[in-house]
Amino acid sequence: MSRLGLATAAAAVALFAAAGTIRADSQDYELVERGRYVAVAADCVACHSVPGGKPYAGGVRLDTPFGALVAPNITPDRETGIGAWTEDDLRRALHEGIGRGGKRLYPAMPYPAYTKMTDEDVRALWAYLTTLEPVNNAVDVNQLPFPFDIRLSMAGWNLLNFEPGRFRPDPRKTEEWNRGAYLVEALGHCGTCHTPKTALGADEDDRALEGANLQAWYAPAITTDTRTGIGGWSKEQLVAYLKTGANHATIASGPMAEEIRNSSSKMTDADLAAMATYLLDQPPPGGEAPARLAADDGRMRAGGAIYQDSCAACHGGDGAGQTHLFPTLAGSGVVQADDPATLIRLVLEGSRGVATDARPTAPAMPPLGWRLSDEQVAAVVTYIRNAWDNAARPVSAADVGKVRRAVAAR
């Protein structure tokens, strides 16, 4: 037998072995593959894995306003994962927020969004999860203080805040629009970060996607407001952002960088276009822009000097930045957000953009918190928010101190 023949035979054996494994784990390759895509679009890995750890083996700590929760192990390990679960257990967890054995889940698990998932997607996701390698990793999920550690309290919460039910397409809209709505509202659960929360931690439904503060980041508005939202972006620009992490104006960083790396950069172009179609078709939320600060305001003067010396080299005297390298500040939603937490944080500790296959550079911004006092950060941030055609409420040194302490505590 020739050498080539040997190699071919070896490859064939390997192929057989691989095919055998798949058959053993699941009935249906297409279903598993669809489930894998559902898991990507739902970004399960974001919470259910630690960076550098085994995927889906649990372990990310979520700091909620009520205390800490740790995402559980969802590999099919019988002892520490969901190996003892059935497909119906998963369905009930996603659709009703009730785990195996009637255990109430906390809405840090976004079941208020996943309740809209179709039965087919749940079935596919279950098929995929069963093919994962079981990892024995016990996770202490519930680290909430009393009384929030009592899971039954979630029954009352659900009564007040939770509306179970599958996604209902709008027959007046196109199929693409409805696919986008499903991805945004159900799988993508964009509102989990981007929708403001009530005192009870539930979505403020009448302010959907208007921006929210969590884990010392402000997830900016993704409404069609042209000042604070993404109303000025075209469909192509929004798709480019979700696919590559960067577009004409900005580069994703912070938790959105993780989302893009794990989830939206791996979604199909058609799905991203559907999400953009839906998001950009929403009516703008209204509300008036605050009056711009006068150029001779003391904060604008000091902030302008700091900007010229510390920021303009990259972001430009005109705030235009440089596409794919330095984000545009003029007209930016993050810059003009009502809550300046993200902007302050970027100035204090710098930032690194996301690296994707399409844009692997991941440009970074150096921290300035060592160089600027709280007053100086407040001045430069106030300046950026009111320079060019920007308009947003001024930022105080106390605002900066709050973010500085929150970042230092992490």
Add this chain to the structure above:
Amino acid sequence: MSSPHPFHTSRRQFLASTAMGLVALAASGAKARTLFGTGLPWDAGAADPPERVPPGPWTVFTPREGELVEAIVERLIPADDLSVSGKDAGCAVFIDRQLAGHYGDSSRLYMQGPFQPGLPTQGDQSDLTPVAKYRHGLKALDEHCRRTMEGKGFTDLTPEQKDALLTDMEKDAVAFDGPVGSGSFFSLILQNTMEGFFADPIYGGNRDMVSWRMIGFPGTRYDYRDHVLKHNQTYPLPPVAIGGRGDWAMATGR
């Protein structure tokens, strides 16, 4: 013209083909790699900024040594229509604070000997730390003055007398008692005075960026794209230091 021996490989051809092979190997090894920006070091909030020197009294010098150094730097950089004096720019403070750190005790240098004179091109071969050199040099200078200038210390001399003495020291023509010669002591303090005058104000000298304003140095600016094409025009921006500049402070009111 064809080669008489088609299969004969000359030495030159052999070397060339070997080199080509190596290049090909290297290229094939590099081809499959994608470099991601996230592989480069970056940590949120990570910075290793210089510490602003503490204000207040001398940290290394005795009061008398401080007086002597101030008197010397005031003559090395006298106040004139270009700038304030080296003393008023903080050069003595700069030297004192530098001597308090690893420069002063040579803790980052090999100091175990053997110590040999060496050639001038081999640089400083002394077993003395800069702190010791200042202590010996300043003491020798003051003693020399008291011995030869009717009992006056260096600080009691007229500016002309100081300049004459410093000029002689520069020529190594003053007999100093102790292990530090007048010439090497002069070059040490001249070097440190210039460093203090031109270094960032965060280190104690160059007060209010006085030397940078004098020579038109723009300081810690990062980028000049807005000005690159403005030929034959004066650069308009003031210098900026690591600690910022005066305009960063909020004006009174509002």
